[in-house]
Amino acid sequence: MAARITLLDEARIGLRSLLDRVEDIAAPTVRLGVTGLSRAGKTVFTTALVHALIRGGRLPVFEPANSGRIAGADLKPQPDDAVPRFAYEDHLAQIITQRQWPASTTRISELRLAIRYAPRRGGMRTLTLDLVDYPGEWLLDLPLLDMSFADFSRNSLDLARDPARAAMSAPFLAALAATDPASAENETQARALAARFTAYLAACRGERVAMSLLPPGRFLMPGDLEGSPALTFAPLDLSGETAPKAGSLGAMMARRFEAYKNAVVRPFFREHFARLDRQIVLVDALSALNAGPAALADLERALDSILTAFRLGRNNIASALFRPRIERVLFAATKADHLHQTSHDRLEAILQRLVDRALLRAKAEGALFDVAALAAVRATREASVNRGGTLIPAIVGTPEAGQSAGGQRFDGLAEVGVFPGELPASPDALFAADGGFIGLASGDDADSDFRFLRFRPPGGIGAGAALPHIRLDRALQFLLGDRLA
Amino acid sequence: MVEQRGRRPEIFQLDDGGLTLAPLEPVVDERALPVAAPPPARSRFGISLGGLFWTALGGLVSLGTGLAISRLIEDLFARAEWLGYAGLGFAALLAVALVAILTREAMGLARLSSLDSLRQQSADALARDDRPDAEAVARALLALAKETPQLARARGELSTHLGAIIDGADLIRVTERTLMGPLDAQARAMVSDAAKRVSVVTAVSPRAAVDLIFVLYTAVTLTRRLCELYGGRPGFLGMVRLTRHVLAHLAVTGGMAAGDSLVQQILGHGIAARLSARLGEGVVNGLLTARLGLAAIAVTRPMPFAALPAPRLSDVAAGLIRKAADEAGEPQPGKRRAGGAEGT
Numbered sequence: 001m002a003a004r005i006t007l008l009d010e011a012r013i014g015l016r017s018l019l020d021r022v023e024d025i026a027a028p029t030v031r032l033g034v035t036g037l038s039r040a041g042k043t044v045f046t047t048a049l050v051h052a053l054i055r056g057g058r059l060p061v062f063e064p065a066n067s068g069r070i071a072g073a074d075l076k077p078q079p080d081d082a083v084p085r086f087a088y089e090d091h092l093a094q095i096i097t098q099r100q101w102p103a104s105t106t107r108i109s110e111l112r113l114a115i116r117y118a119p120r121r122g123g124m125r126t127l128t129l130d131l132v133d134y135p136g137e138w139l140l141d142l143p144l145l146d147m148s149f150a151d152f153s154r155n156s157l158d159l160a161r162d163p164a165r166a167a168m169s170a171p172f173l174a175a176l177a178a179t180d181p182a183s184a185e186n187e188t189q190a191r192a193l194a195a196r197f198t199a200y201l202a203a204c205r206g207e208r209v210a211m212s213l214l215p216p217g218r219f220l221m222p223g224d225l226e227g228s229p230a231l232t233f234a235p236l237d238l239s240g241e242t243a244p245k246a247g248s249l250g251a252m253m254a255r256r257f258e259a260y261k262n263a264v265v266r267p268f269f270r271e272h273f274a275r276l277d278r279q280i281v282l283v284d285a286l287s288a289l290n291a292g293p294a295a296l297a298d299l300e301r302a303l304d305s306i307l308t309a310f311r312l313g314r315n316n317i318a319s320a321l322f323r324p325r326i327e328r329v330l331f332a333a334t335k336a337d338h339l340h341q342t343s344h345d346r347l348e349a350i351l352q353r354l355v356d357r358a359l360l361r362a363k364a365e366g367a368l369f370d371v372a373a374l375a376a377v378r379a380t381r382e383a384s385v386n387r388g389g390t391l392i393p394a395i396v397g398t399p400e401a402g403q404s405a406g407g408q409r410f411d412g413l414a415e416v417g418v419f420p421g422e423l424p425a426s427p428d429a430l431f432a433a434d435g436g437f438i439g440l441a442s443g444d445d446a447d448s449d450f451r452f453l454r455f456r457p458p459g460g461i462g463a464g465a466a467l468p469h470i471r472l473d474r475a476l477q478f479l480l481g482d483r484l485a
Numbered sequence: 486m487v488e489q490r491g492r493r494p495e496i497f498q499l500d501d502g503g504l505t506l507a508p509l510e511p512v513v514d515e516r517a518l519p520v521a522a523p524p525p526a527r528s529r530f531g532i533s534l535g536g537l538f539w540t541a542l543g544g545l546v547s548l549g550t551g552l553a554i555s556r557l558i559e560d561l562f563a564r565a566e567w568l569g570y571a572g573l574g575f576a577a578l579l580a581v582a583l584v585a586i587l588t589r590e591a592m593g594l595a596r597l598s599s600l601d602s603l604r605q606q607s608a609d610a611l612a613r614d615d616r617p618d619a620e621a622v623a624r625a626l627l628a629l630a631k632e633t634p635q636l637a638r639a640r641g642e643l644s645t646h647l648g649a650i651i652d653g654a655d656l657i658r659v660t661e662r663t664l665m666g667p668l669d670a671q672a673r674a675m676v677s678d679a680a681k682r683v684s685v686v687t688a689v690s691p692r693a694a695v696d697l698i699f700v701l702y703t704a705v706t707l708t709r710r711l712c713e714l715y716g717g718r719p720g721f722l723g724m725v726r727l728t729r730h731v732l733a734h735l736a737v738t739g740g741m742a743a744g745d746s747l748v749q750q751i752l753g754h755g756i757a758a759r760l761s762a763r764l765g766e767g768v769v770n771g772l773l774t775a776r777l778g779l780a781a782i783a784v785t786r787p788m789p790f791a792a793l794p795a796p797r798l799s800d801v802a803a804g805l806i807r808k809a810a811d812e813a814g815e816p817q818p819g820k821r822r823a824g825g826a827e828g829t
Binding site: 415417420 | 491492494497498501503505506511
C-alpha cells in the first residue's frame, strides 16, 4: 500500500505535520478522530462528548473531571476554514427538545474545544481538542489506493455475488451481464450502470441485511461530488489480464476509478486522516446481530479493512515529527443502552472478537487499543420482569415510530419494556460456521434470536442538564486522560 | 443450534404486573474507577526544596570524605610506602564494607516493600474473592515461610490444600490460619514479655533517664524481632521506615484502642498509683510498650487479620494488668478477660 501513497503526498503530509508540531509547542493540541460506519452513532457521540466536557456531568471514571481538575471547556473557531463545522448546538437541541436523533454524518466536520485544566503538578494549562467527525465508509476507501481497477472490480463483484447479497445485487448484476467492457465508451451506459451499482450498495444498508463493507464509500454519501465523473463508474466483469483498449467502456471506468482515488481518497487521507492523534471507532454490533450472521461476518470484514487503514497510517513513519502516529484507538460498541447492563460484558466480548483478527496484526505497532461497550446518550432505563419466578432483565424506553416487533407496531409515544435476546457467554458461538444465530435477514421476525429496537432519546432533559450516558467517561479517560494529567 | 438458544426476545407492556422498574442509576464500572486522586505534587519541578538541599549536602559531604581519604593515603605514602599500602588496603576494605552494607540495606528495604505489597494483595484478593490472586499470595507466603523452620509442618499442610480450595477468599483465610497462627502466638508472647520487662525495669530503675532509654531500646528491639519473625530483615534504613510506620499506625489506631482499653488503663493505673508511684509508672510504660508491639505486629504481618482475631491490648498486657491487680491486692475488671487470654 505504501507504494500508492505518492512521494508528493508523503512530502505534503510531512510538511503539514511539522507545522502541526510547531503549533503544538505553542498550544498543545489533540486531534481526535470520531468515526464509525453509518448509523453507529458518530454524531450523537461527538455531541455527547462535547456536552460532557462543556457542561460537566457525572463522569466518575474520567479522572481529570472527577477530581475537579478541569476548570472548563469552550468552543473555539476551528482551524481548517474549508471544512464544515460540526453543528453541535443544532444536534444537541434536536436530541433534547425534539427527542430525535440527529441526521447521520455524510461528510467530514470539525469542532475545536479549548479545555482549561490544572495539571497534577499544579498551575493552569489549556489543551486544544480538535474533533474530526467523518464517515467510517471513507476509511473503507483507503484500501482502494492499493488496488487497480481490475482488482477493485474483482473484489466488488465477488462481494456482490455473495449469497447474502444476491437479492440486492440482482438488478445490477443483470445490467452488468448486458454490458461489454470492450464496447465503445458511452456516458449513458456508464451512468445507468453506476446508478444500479449505487442502488445495490444503498439496498445493502437496510435494517434487515445491515451490510457494512460497501466501498467505495462516497457512492453512498456523495456530498457535492454527486453526478461528477469521479463518482460515475461501476465495477466491470473484466475477462483476461489485458488492459482495456483505449476508448472502450472499460478504459473509461478505469480512468474514473483512478480519478476517484485522486480526487476523493487521497485528499482525505492527506488532509485529515494522516493528521489524527487519537481515534475512536464506533461500531454498531447490535444492528449486525439484528440482521443475522452474514451481516456480522460483513462487519468483521469491514472492521478488518478499517484496521488496515490504521496500519497504513503507521507503516511509513519516517519520524514522529513528520508523521504523527495514532497513539490510541478505542473500539466502542455503541448503543449499549439497548441491553441490560448485565450483558455489557458480553457485548464487549463480541466486539473484541470482531476486531481480534485485525488487532493481532496491528499489535506490533505500539499503539494502545481498548474495547468498550458504551452509550453516548442513554435512551433507556432498566427493569426486571417476573415471569413465573424467573427475573428477566429488560430495558424500558420509547421505540421510534414505525418499527414493529412481537406483533406490535410502535407509535413513537408509548414506552415499552424489551428483552432483546440473550447474548451468548462466548462470542465464538455467534461466529459458528453454520450461522450461529438467526437474524431478521433470514425472513420470519418471530424466529430471530435478537430484536434490538431503535429507541428515541430520553425525555425530560433540561437544556442545561447533563445527558445520561453509559461509559462515556471511560472513553474520555482512555482517549484524553493522559493528555490532561 | 436452535436447541441451545437462550431466551427469545420479548416485548413487555409497562402495565405488566411483573415488571419492576429499576432506579435510574448510572452504570459505573467499579474496576475502571480511578483508585484515588493522587496527591498533588509538592513542587512543579518534580523535586522539593528539601530534597534539593539534602541532595546537595550529601554530595558535598561525600566529596569531602573522598577527598579526605585520598589526602590521607597520599600523606601516608609520603611518610612510608608500606604505610601507604596499608592505608590503601583499609580504604578498599571500607569501600567493600560500605557496598555490602548498602546492598543489605537495599535488600532489607525491598523485602519490607514486598511484605507490604503482599499484605495489600491479600487484602485485595480477600475483598474481591479472586482465585488467581489468592493463589499467587498463598504461593508467595509459602516461599516466605520456607525460611522459618517451625513452619515446616504448616507449610506441608497448606501445600496439600492449595489446589483443593476453590474460593479465593477461603484460600486466603486458610493460608492465614495455617501460616500465621503459630507466628501470631509467638508474636503475642514477645510483646507480652517485652511489656512485662519494661514495667519491671521501670518500677525498679533508680533514674527516669534509665527507664526512658530502656523503653526505647525495648521498643526498637521488639519491632525488629517482630519484623524478623514475620519474614522481614530490616537493616538500619528499614528500621527507620518501620518505626515510622509503627508510629503512624499507633497514631491512627490510638483512638480506636482507647475505646477498647482506656477504662482498663486508667483503672489499672489508678489502683497501681495508689500503691506506689513507681509501680504505676511501670504499668503505664508496660502498657505503652504492649501497644507499640501491637502496632508493630499490624505493620509487619504480611497478611491482614481476617480469619484470626487481631491481638488486643488485654491479650498481651494480661500478665501486666494482673500483676498490678495482684499487687494491689484487689480484684479488677481486666482479670476475667486476662484469664481467658492466657490459654492462647
